[in-house]
Amino acid sequence: LIVYDYLQRYVPIMQPGADHTFLAVARRAAGVMVTTEFTWRDALQYAGVPEERLFRLPMLAPTWSGSTSASADSARDYFLWTTNAAPHKNHERAIEALRIYYEELDGQLRCVVTGVNTANLMKEPPAHLQKSADLFRASKALKKRVRWLGELGEGSYRKTLAGAAFLWHAGSLDNGSFSVVEAAAAGVPSLSSDYPAMREMDAQFSLHLAWMDATRPRSMANALKTMESAWQERKNLLPSAKVLAKQAVGELAGEYWKVVRECL
Numbered sequence: 001l002i003v004y005d006y007l008q009r010y011v012p013i014m015q016p017g018a019d020h021t022f023l024a025v026a027r028r029a030a031g032v033m034v035t036t037e038f039t040w041r042d043a044l045q046y047a048g049v050p051e052e053r054l055f056r057l058p059m060l061a062p063t064w065s066g067s068t069s070a071s072a073d074s075a076r077d078y079f080l081w082t083t084n085a086a087p088h089k090n091h092e093r094a095i096e097a098l099r100i101y102y103e104e105l106d107g108q109l110r111c112v113v114t115g116v117n118t119a120n121l122m123k124e125p126p127a128h129l130q131k132s133a134d135l136f137r138a139s140k141a142l143k144k145r146v147r148w149l150g151e152l153g154e155g156s157y158r159k160t161l162a163g164a165a166f167l168w169h170a171g172s173l174d175n176g177s178f179s180v181v182e183a184a185a186a187g188v189p190s191l192s193s194d195y196p197a198m199r200e201m202d203a204q205f206s207l208h209l210a211w212m213d214a215t216r217p218r219s220m221a222n223a224l225k226t227m228e229s230a231w232q233e234r235k236n237l238l239p240s241a242k243v244l245a246k247q248a249v250g251e252l253a254g255e256y257w258k259v260v261r262e263c264l
Contacts, residue, residue, distance in 0.1 A: 119150025
Protein backbone atom coordinates (compact mmCIF):
# COMPACT_ATOMS: atom_id res chain seq x y z
CA LEU A 1 0.00 0.00 0.00
CA ILE A 2 1.14 3.55 -0.76
CA VAL A 3 -0.25 6.21 1.58
CA TYR A 4 0.36 9.84 0.72
CA ASP A 5 -1.30 11.40 3.74
CA TYR A 6 -3.87 11.05 6.51
CA LEU A 7 -5.33 14.49 6.00
CA GLN A 8 -8.50 13.46 7.85
CA ARG A 9 -6.45 13.51 11.07
CA TYR A 10 -6.16 17.28 10.77
CA VAL A 11 -9.03 18.45 8.54
CA PRO A 12 -12.70 17.34 8.85
CA ILE A 13 -12.98 15.92 5.31
CA MET A 14 -14.75 12.69 6.38
CA GLN A 15 -17.70 11.77 8.52
CA PRO A 16 -16.72 10.36 11.96
CA GLY A 17 -15.67 6.73 11.56
CA ALA A 18 -15.49 6.89 7.76
CA ASP A 19 -11.73 6.37 7.80
CA HIS A 20 -11.88 3.03 9.64
CA THR A 21 -11.63 1.13 6.36
CA PHE A 22 -8.55 3.08 5.28
CA LEU A 23 -6.86 2.42 8.60
CA ALA A 24 -7.74 -1.29 8.57
CA VAL A 25 -6.34 -1.74 5.06
CA ALA A 26 -3.05 -0.15 6.11
CA ARG A 27 -2.76 -2.43 9.15
CA ARG A 28 -3.32 -5.53 7.01
CA ALA A 29 -0.84 -4.58 4.29
CA ALA A 30 2.41 -6.52 3.90
CA GLY A 31 4.13 -3.15 3.59
CA VAL A 32 3.07 0.49 3.70
CA MET A 33 5.07 3.01 1.69
CA VAL A 34 5.01 6.74 2.45
CA THR A 35 6.90 9.64 0.90
CA THR A 36 7.34 12.03 3.84
CA GLU A 37 8.47 11.78 7.43
CA PHE A 38 5.25 13.60 8.34
CA THR A 39 3.07 10.81 6.90
CA TRP A 40 5.43 8.16 8.31
CA ARG A 41 4.61 9.41 11.81
CA ASP A 42 0.87 9.55 11.03
CA ALA A 43 0.93 5.98 9.69
CA LEU A 44 2.68 4.84 12.85
CA GLN A 45 0.68 6.84 15.40
CA TYR A 46 -2.71 7.35 13.76
CA ALA A 47 -3.12 4.31 11.50
CA GLY A 48 -1.27 1.97 13.85
CA VAL A 49 1.00 0.42 11.22
CA PRO A 50 3.85 -1.55 12.85
CA GLU A 51 7.19 0.17 12.29
CA GLU A 52 8.76 -2.91 10.68
CA ARG A 53 6.15 -2.77 7.89
CA LEU A 54 6.48 0.97 7.28
CA PHE A 55 8.83 2.32 4.60
CA ARG A 56 9.80 5.91 3.79
CA LEU A 57 10.61 6.41 0.09
CA PRO A 58 11.53 9.44 -2.05
CA MET A 59 8.79 11.57 -3.57
CA LEU A 60 8.22 10.91 -7.27
CA ALA A 61 7.53 14.08 -9.26
CA PRO A 62 6.20 14.20 -12.83
CA THR A 63 8.93 14.92 -15.37
CA TRP A 64 8.72 18.32 -17.03
CA SER A 65 9.52 17.64 -20.69
CA GLY A 66 9.70 19.99 -23.65
CA SER A 67 10.16 23.74 -23.55
CA THR A 68 7.81 26.68 -23.25
CA SER A 69 8.63 30.19 -24.37
CA ALA A 70 8.65 32.40 -21.31
CA SER A 71 7.91 36.09 -21.15
CA ALA A 72 10.77 38.50 -20.68
CA ASP A 73 11.27 39.34 -17.01
CA SER A 74 10.08 42.88 -17.62
CA ALA A 75 6.72 41.55 -18.85
CA ARG A 76 6.00 39.34 -15.83
CA ASP A 77 3.20 41.29 -14.23
CA TYR A 78 1.41 38.48 -12.38
CA PHE A 79 1.96 35.59 -9.99
CA LEU A 80 0.21 32.24 -10.26
CA TRP A 81 -1.92 30.77 -7.46
CA THR A 82 -2.63 27.06 -7.98
CA THR A 83 -5.50 25.73 -5.88
CA ASN A 84 -8.78 23.81 -5.94
CA ALA A 85 -12.02 23.74 -3.96
CA ALA A 86 -10.80 21.39 -1.20
CA PRO A 87 -11.26 22.55 2.43
CA HIS A 88 -7.54 22.37 3.26
CA LYS A 89 -6.53 24.87 0.58
CA ASN A 90 -6.71 27.77 3.03
CA HIS A 91 -8.90 29.98 0.83
CA GLU A 92 -10.21 32.32 3.49
CA ARG A 93 -6.76 33.31 4.73
CA ALA A 94 -5.45 33.49 1.17
CA ILE A 95 -8.25 35.82 0.09
CA GLU A 96 -7.68 38.03 3.14
CA ALA A 97 -3.94 38.04 2.37
CA LEU A 98 -4.64 39.18 -1.18
CA ARG A 99 -6.93 41.93 0.12
CA ILE A 100 -4.19 43.22 2.41
CA TYR A 101 -1.61 42.93 -0.39
CA TYR A 102 -3.66 45.08 -2.77
CA GLU A 103 -5.53 47.44 -0.46
CA GLU A 104 -2.92 48.09 2.24
CA LEU A 105 0.46 47.21 0.74
CA ASP A 106 -0.16 48.60 -2.76
CA GLY A 107 0.55 45.26 -4.41
CA GLN A 108 1.55 45.69 -8.04
CA LEU A 109 1.34 42.16 -9.45
CA ARG A 110 -1.91 40.63 -10.66
CA CYS A 111 -2.96 37.25 -9.26
CA VAL A 112 -3.90 34.54 -11.76
CA VAL A 113 -5.68 31.50 -10.28
CA THR A 114 -5.73 28.04 -11.84
CA GLY A 115 -6.93 24.62 -10.73
CA VAL A 116 -9.77 22.11 -10.86
CA ASN A 117 -13.19 23.64 -10.17
CA THR A 118 -11.82 27.16 -9.66
CA ALA A 119 -13.29 29.07 -12.63
CA ASN A 120 -16.44 30.01 -10.72
CA LEU A 121 -15.17 29.41 -7.20
CA MET A 122 -16.09 32.89 -5.97
CA LYS A 123 -19.29 33.14 -8.02
CA GLU A 124 -20.79 29.77 -7.09
CA PRO A 125 -18.90 28.72 -3.94
CA PRO A 126 -19.49 25.47 -2.06
CA ALA A 127 -20.77 25.95 1.48
CA HIS A 128 -17.33 25.82 3.10
CA LEU A 129 -16.12 28.66 0.86
CA GLN A 130 -19.08 31.00 1.29
CA LYS A 131 -17.20 33.29 3.69
CA SER A 132 -14.21 33.38 1.33
CA ALA A 133 -16.52 34.38 -1.52
CA ASP A 134 -18.11 37.11 0.60
CA LEU A 135 -14.67 38.53 1.38
CA PHE A 136 -13.74 38.47 -2.28
CA ARG A 137 -16.94 40.12 -3.50
CA ALA A 138 -16.63 42.91 -0.94
CA SER A 139 -13.28 44.06 -2.35
CA LYS A 140 -13.11 46.11 -5.55
CA ALA A 141 -9.37 45.61 -5.64
CA LEU A 142 -9.69 41.81 -5.58
CA LYS A 143 -12.33 41.77 -8.29
CA LYS A 144 -10.08 43.95 -10.45
CA ARG A 145 -6.69 42.31 -9.84
CA VAL A 146 -7.50 38.60 -9.41
CA ARG A 147 -8.30 36.52 -12.49
CA TRP A 148 -9.83 33.05 -12.17
CA LEU A 149 -8.80 30.90 -15.17
CA GLY A 150 -10.09 27.56 -13.87
CA GLU A 151 -8.60 24.25 -14.97
CA LEU A 152 -6.19 24.64 -17.89
CA GLY A 153 -4.95 22.10 -20.38
CA GLU A 154 -1.33 21.08 -19.98
CA GLY A 155 -0.03 23.33 -22.74
CA SER A 156 -1.96 26.37 -21.52
CA TYR A 157 -0.90 25.76 -17.93
CA ARG A 158 2.76 25.51 -18.86
CA LYS A 159 2.58 28.73 -20.85
CA THR A 160 0.79 30.53 -18.01
CA LEU A 161 3.28 29.22 -15.45
CA ALA A 162 6.30 30.11 -17.58
CA GLY A 163 5.11 33.71 -17.83
CA ALA A 164 4.57 34.19 -14.09
CA ALA A 165 6.88 36.14 -11.80
CA PHE A 166 6.46 33.41 -9.20
CA LEU A 167 4.10 30.64 -8.09
CA TRP A 168 2.08 30.98 -4.87
CA HIS A 169 1.30 27.81 -2.91
CA ALA A 170 -1.08 28.89 -0.15
CA GLY A 171 -2.50 25.57 1.08
CA SER A 172 -2.39 24.87 4.80
CA LEU A 173 -1.53 21.17 5.10
CA ASP A 174 -1.12 18.14 2.83
CA ASN A 175 1.58 15.78 1.54
CA GLY A 176 3.17 18.54 -0.53
CA SER A 177 2.31 20.19 -3.83
CA PHE A 178 4.35 19.29 -6.90
CA SER A 179 3.33 22.59 -8.47
CA VAL A 180 6.48 24.09 -6.93
CA VAL A 181 8.65 21.42 -8.60
CA GLU A 182 7.04 22.13 -11.97
CA ALA A 183 7.60 25.82 -11.39
CA ALA A 184 11.30 25.29 -10.63
CA ALA A 185 11.67 23.23 -13.81
CA ALA A 186 10.12 26.15 -15.74
CA GLY A 187 12.53 28.63 -14.18
CA VAL A 188 9.90 30.14 -11.88
CA PRO A 189 10.52 30.57 -8.12
CA SER A 190 7.80 29.81 -5.57
CA LEU A 191 6.40 31.27 -2.37
CA SER A 192 5.03 28.45 -0.23
CA SER A 193 3.17 27.86 3.00
CA ASP A 194 5.57 26.55 5.61
CA TYR A 195 4.60 23.05 6.79
CA PRO A 196 6.46 19.75 7.19
CA ALA A 197 5.79 18.09 3.81
CA MET A 198 6.81 21.22 1.90
CA ARG A 199 10.03 21.45 3.90
CA GLU A 200 10.79 17.85 2.93
CA MET A 201 9.99 18.53 -0.73
CA ASP A 202 12.17 21.63 -0.65
CA ALA A 203 15.10 19.59 0.64
CA GLN A 204 14.71 16.65 -1.77
CA PHE A 205 14.41 18.79 -4.91
CA SER A 206 16.78 21.61 -3.83
CA LEU A 207 14.06 24.19 -4.54
CA HIS A 208 15.11 27.01 -2.19
CA LEU A 209 11.48 27.98 -1.63
CA ALA A 210 10.48 31.30 -0.08
CA TRP A 211 8.31 30.69 3.01
CA MET A 212 5.28 32.25 4.67
CA ASP A 213 3.11 31.51 7.69
CA ALA A 214 -0.16 30.25 6.19
CA THR A 215 -2.01 30.72 9.50
CA ARG A 216 -1.58 34.51 9.40
CA PRO A 217 -3.02 36.47 6.43
CA ARG A 218 -0.89 39.52 7.15
CA SER A 219 2.26 37.40 7.11
CA MET A 220 1.14 35.94 3.80
CA ALA A 221 0.48 39.42 2.40
CA ASN A 222 3.88 40.71 3.54
CA ALA A 223 5.54 37.70 1.91
CA LEU A 224 3.71 38.43 -1.35
CA LYS A 225 4.93 42.04 -1.21
CA THR A 226 8.49 40.85 -0.60
CA MET A 227 8.31 38.44 -3.54
CA GLU A 228 7.10 41.27 -5.75
CA SER A 229 10.65 42.62 -5.80
CA ALA A 230 12.62 39.50 -4.82
CA TRP A 231 11.45 36.99 -7.43
CA GLN A 232 14.14 37.89 -9.98
CA GLU A 233 16.90 37.35 -7.45
CA ARG A 234 15.31 34.10 -6.25
CA LYS A 235 15.42 32.70 -9.79
CA ASN A 236 19.18 32.38 -9.29
CA LEU A 237 18.55 29.93 -6.43
CA LEU A 238 16.52 27.46 -8.51
CA PRO A 239 17.91 23.96 -9.10
CA SER A 240 19.48 23.23 -12.47
CA ALA A 241 17.95 20.74 -14.92
CA LYS A 242 20.79 18.37 -13.97
CA VAL A 243 19.91 18.54 -10.28
CA LEU A 244 16.20 17.94 -10.97
CA ALA A 245 17.05 15.05 -13.32
CA LYS A 246 18.56 13.19 -10.35
CA GLN A 247 15.03 13.08 -8.85
CA ALA A 248 13.42 11.61 -11.98
CA VAL A 249 11.27 8.49 -11.65
CA GLY A 250 13.84 6.39 -13.50
CA GLU A 251 16.53 7.42 -11.02
CA LEU A 252 14.43 6.60 -7.95
CA ALA A 253 12.41 3.58 -9.10
CA GLY A 254 14.93 1.16 -7.66
CA GLU A 255 14.18 2.38 -4.14
CA TYR A 256 10.53 1.39 -4.64
CA TRP A 257 11.43 -2.00 -6.11
CA LYS A 258 13.55 -2.87 -3.06
CA VAL A 259 10.44 -2.57 -0.91
CA VAL A 260 7.93 -4.09 -3.35
CA ARG A 261 9.97 -7.23 -4.02
CA GLU A 262 10.02 -8.02 -0.29
CA CYS A 263 6.21 -8.12 -0.38
CA LEU A 264 5.98 -10.55 -3.32
